[in-house]
Amino acid sequence: xxxxxxxxxxxxxxxxxxxxxxxxxxxxxxxxxxxxxxxxxxxxxxxxxxxxxxxxxxxxxxxxxxxxxxxxxxxxxxxxxxxxxxxxxxxxxxxxxxxxxxxxxxxxxxxxxxxxxxxxxxxxxxxxxxxxxxxxxxxxxxxxxxxxxxxxxxxxxxxxxxxxxxxxxxxxxxxxxxxxxxxxxxxxxxxxxxxxxxxxxxxxxxxxxxxxxxxxxxxxxxxxxxxxxxxxxxxxxxxxxxxxxxx
Amino acid sequence: xxxxxxxxxxxxxxxxxxxxxxxxxxxxxxxxxxxxxxxxxxxxxxxxxxxxxxxxxxxxxxxxxxxxxxxxxxxxxxxxxxxxxxxxxxxxxxxxxxxxxxxxxxxxxxxxxxxxxxxxxxxxxxxxxxxxxxxxxxxxxxxxxxxxxxxxxxxxxxxxxxxxxxxxxxxxxxxxxxxxxxxxxxxxxxxxxxxxxxxxxxxxxxxxxxxxxxxxxxxxxxxxxxxxxxxxxxxxxxxxxxxxxxxxxxxxxxxxxxxxxxxxxxxxxxxxxxxxxxxxxxxxxxxxxxxxxxxxxxxxxxxxxxxxxxxxxxxxxxxxxxxxxxxxxxxxxxxxxxxxxxxxxxxxxxxxxxxxxxxxxxxxxxxxxxxxxxxxxxxxxxxxxxxxxxxxxxxxxxxxxxxxxxxxxxxxxxxxxxxxxxxxxxxxxxxxxxxxxxxxxxxxxxxxxxxxxxxxxxxxxxxxxxxxxxxxxxxxxxxxxxxxxxxxxxxxxxxxxxxxxxxxxxxxxxxxxxxxxxxxxxxxxxxxxxxxxxxxxxxxxxxxxxxxxxxxxxxxxxxxxxxxxxxxxxxxxxxxxxxxxxxxxx
Numbered sequence: 128x129x130x131x132x133x134x135x136x137x138x139x140x141x142x143x144x145x146x147x148x149x150x151x152x153x154x155x156x157x158x159x160x161x162x163x164x165x166x167x168x169x170x171x172x173x174x175x176x177x178x179x180x181x182x183x184x185x186x187x188x189x190x191x192x193x194x195x196x197x198x199x200x201x202x203x204x205x206x207x208x209x210x211x212x213x214x215x216x217x218x219x220x221x222x223x224x225x226x227x228x229x230x231x232x233x234x235x236x237x238x239x240x241x242x243x244x245x246x247x248x249x250x251x252x253x254x255x256x257x258x259x260x261x262x263x264x265x266x267x268x269x270x271x272x273x274x275x276x277x278x279x280x281x282x283x284x285x286x287x288x289x290x291x292x293x294x295x296x297x298x299x300x301x302x303x304x305x306x307x308x309x310x311x312x313x314x315x316x317x318x319x320x321x322x323x324x325x326x327x328x329x330x331x332x333x334x335x336x337x338x339x340x341x342x343x344x345x346x347x348x349x350x351x352x353x354x355x356x357x358x359x360x361x362x363x364x365x366x367x368x369x370x371x372x373x374x
Numbered sequence: 375x376x377x378x379x380x381x382x383x384x385x386x387x388x389x390x391x392x393x394x395x396x397x398x399x400x401x402x403x404x405x406x407x408x409x410x411x412x413x414x415x416x417x418x419x420x421x422x423x424x425x426x427x428x429x430x431x432x433x434x435x436x437x438x439x440x441x442x443x444x445x446x447x448x449x450x451x452x453x454x455x456x457x458x459x460x461x462x463x464x465x466x467x468x469x470x471x472x473x474x475x476x477x478x479x480x481x482x483x484x485x486x487x488x489x490x491x492x493x494x495x496x497x498x499x500x501x502x503x504x505x506x507x508x509x510x511x512x513x514x515x516x517x518x519x520x521x522x523x524x525x526x527x528x529x530x531x532x533x534x535x536x537x538x539x540x541x542x543x544x545x546x547x548x549x550x551x552x553x554x555x556x557x558x559x560x561x562x563x564x565x566x567x568x569x570x571x572x573x574x575x576x577x578x579x580x581x582x583x584x585x586x587x588x589x590x591x592x593x594x595x596x597x598x599x600x601x602x603x604x605x606x607x608x609x610x611x612x613x614x615x616x617x618x619x620x621x622x623x624x625x626x627x628x629x630x631x632x633x634x635x636x637x638x639x640x641x642x643x644x645x646x647x648x649x650x651x652x653x654x655x656x657x658x659x660x661x662x663x664x665x666x667x668x669x670x671x672x673x674x675x676x677x678x679x680x681x682x683x684x685x686x687x688x689x690x691x692x693x694x695x696x697x698x699x700x701x702x703x704x705x706x707x708x709x710x711x712x713x714x715x716x717x718x719x720x721x722x723x724x725x726x727x728x729x730x731x732x733x734x735x736x737x738x739x740x741x742x743x744x745x746x747x748x749x750x751x752x753x754x755x756x757x758x759x760x761x762x763x764x765x766x767x768x769x770x771x772x773x774x775x776x777x778x779x780x781x782x783x784x785x786x787x788x789x790x791x792x793x794x795x796x797x798x799x800x801x802x803x804x805x806x807x808x809x810x811x812x813x814x815x816x817x818x819x820x821x822x823x824x825x826x827x828x829x830x831x832x833x834x835x836x837x838x839x840x841x842x843x844x845x846x847x848x849x850x851x852x853x854x855x856x857x858x859x860x861x862x863x864x865x866x867x868x869x870x871x872x873x874x875x876x877x878x879x880x881x882x883x884x885x886x887x888x889x890x891x892x893x894x895x896x897x898x899x900x901x902x903x904x905x906x907x908x909x910x911x912x913x914x915x916x917x918x919x920x921x922x923x924x925x926x927x928x929x930x931x932x933x934x935x936x937x938x939x940x941x942x943x944x945x946x947x948x949x950x951x952x953x954x955x956x957x958x959x960x
Binding site (some may be wrong): 141143144160164171173176177178179180181182183184185186187188189190191208226227228231233237240241244245246247249253255256258259260261262263264266267270273274276277278303307310312313317339346373 | 389413414416417418419421422431466467470472473474475476478479480482483484485486505506509512516517519520527579581582613614616617705709712713715795824825827867869872873874875876877878881958
């Protein structure tokens with residue numbers, strides 16, 4: 128466990144006292160096995176109690192501590208100090224409004240998540256007393272990957288399209304819709320399709336793939352979006368070129 | 375101050391709070407529900423639970439077996455009427471989650487799969503790989519979005535309950551984003567605020583687990599029950615306390631000491647079982663208290679492995695093979711590689727016991743009701759008690775579902791009982807007092823104490839004196855020290871005087887909660903002169919069923935240590951007996 132000193136350059140902004148954001152540099156003695164979050168906690172406890180940021184689990188599952196680290200969207204609890212030089216710059220997540228310091232507003236994402244109906248709309252009504260639905264391991268595998276999203280929003284911070292068109296539903300919300308659409312127990316695709324096949328939906332995606340690159344849980348939202356595009360295109364053909372296929 | 379009028383306010387939006395909110399919305403769409411949490415729901419610590427949730431579903435299992443495992447696992451401190459209710463509701467709740475889309479792992483035939491856990495006679499843990507709590511939390515959160523009557527107040531920190539005319543009628547909460555205090559007037563309040571493991575330095579608990587919900591009720595005069603029972607999980611990563619689920623052992627992982635000996639056989643959990651053939655309720659499938667205690671003895675004997683992060687034993691999963699580890703324990707593998715640089719497919723993982731769960735909490739009865747009319751509680755913050763002196767792994771996720779729903783139903787009954795609300799003026803007076811309290815705290819700048827400094831002293835005190843094994847003298851030291859820290863807390867200084875996302879203020883409030891809860895832990899432990907479950911005394915080594923088959927109740931005092939009282943355990947069918955974890959003998 129070696130120790131080294133890093134210069135942690137943190138974007139600071141307090142709407143009550145600052146007219147614009149500024150950088151503040153802290154000299155932090157780090158253990159080599161630390162993550163950037165440990166360095167921030169060191170600052171909070173020892174150097175500057177006024178620094179604000181969100182965190183909780185310290186194991187990359189609660190999704191609280193997304194931020195830009197040397198310009199890349201990362202979870203601070205999974206950004207290892209040993210992977211960086213002695214200069215580390217920390218900024219709030221790109222593409223979201225800053226509330227204060229490293230805290231950004233989450234509201235836009237939450238609203239988008241809610242609007243894709245991210246819950247099971249059962250294909251068939253079955254009371255709880257009748258027991259669990261059957262679902263084979265192969266059926267589970269079809270959507271399991273998309274359930275792993277921790278809502279950390281790093282994919283929105285990486286998405287060039289979300290930066291340009293804030294109305295875009297974005298990677299995580301569309302992936303979540305796809306997750307339920309692919310669930311063998313679900314029958315709600317038509318309801319979700321109205322939202323995700325809209326102008327602000329999947330067609331805004333320019334398939335850069337940055338979302339999948341930054342996803343800390345390997346959800347592969349880009350893959351989900353591509354599948355949604357294919358399925359939506361097939362819908363269009365069915366509707367316009369093969370009207371007899373319509374339900 | 376803005377007044378928000380609602381029917382039922384819920385404090386905490388983790389598993390229990392969300393389950394309660396959904397139950398309320400389903401029972402009556404006209405009910406106004408305020409779901410108040412200091413973090414966004416999906417950040418709640420339910421997300422970190424890994425192994426699974428217990429519920430009888432397979433034909434070889436039975437309610438009687440789940441009852442026996444739970445009560446025996448709890449060293450007979452569980453209230454048996456509550457356990458009976460719990461085990462009967464458990465399968466319904468887990469099935470309900472399945473209907474809401476929870477991606478439970480499956481058997482080849484498409485039915486829900488179960489895995490073994492420690493202290494279980496039959497395997498009955500439903501699991502979603504090793505991310506069960508995460509999937510439960512997200513399933514509940516996403517399902518809650520269906521109900522327009524659930525109004526969320528994300529990132530609001532509850533500061534005080536409003537208690538007037540003898541019943542709870544709301545609370546005050548600080549909107550973290552603005553720093554403004556809000557008054558919630560409610561006809562009933564449900565607390566689902568989680569545990570307080572953060573009073574210890576080495577814990578699986580996330581930063582949010584600071585006992586705020588417990589302290590909220592405690593300060594309003596509701597007793598905290600059995601707080602001295604703190605569970606150490608046997609397998610934490612040694613450098614940062616990250617949890618490696620009991621599922622590691624459930625799937626067949628084994629524990630070795632430095633000599634390669636399966637040491638659990640030396641502590642009443644043997645004889646040794648063959649590697650790759652785990653036997654239920656034996657060796658590595660013993661209960662958490664016993665397995666953690668065995669580590670302590672191994673350490674005393676010098677049988678542990680020295681690592682840069684202290685003494686460890688080794689958890690070996692290599693024989694499970696890469697395919698099974700990736701299918702059943704993918705998070706565990708990722709955590710070991712990412713945070714310790716060791717791959718469980720290739721090498722044994724050094725681990726040590728880590729503070730994980732508080733069996734104690736807000737005193738509730740079988741209906742999730744506290745002694746204060748109008749106040750209910752569920753989840754880790756509550757003590758029903760089904761967990762007794764040692765919680766069985768995978769009962770807590772089920773508990774937050776069963777009693778989250780129960781709290782909702784009881785709150786509705788309370789609302790329907792037609793108690794009239796007190797006058798606005800009386801409630802507003804209380805709310806203003808709360809606002810003044812927070813305002814005074816914020817203004818402090820001449821103080822001599824720091825938040826980080828006091829927190830460190832508290833954690834060191836708890837770690838040194840209130841660990842796996844305890845003594846009267848250490849506990850007396852801890853009581854004095856925590857009492858002193860509570861006094862010194864009055865002299866903290868806040869550096870941040872602004873209002874938007876003032877996390878300096880949040881940490882000050884959280885430290886206050888932890889100190890209050892820590893004192894209930896230490897005083898309860900000092901006065902419980904016996905060894906039972908997770909409370910082991912080197913000076914009182916035996917269980918005392920004659921005098922202490924009782925729950926401890928701690929009553930808050932603003933400046934003095936809590937007053938203790940005791941309450942008989944409810945026994946319906948199982949008299950205290952011997953806890954036998956040597957199933958392989960038979």
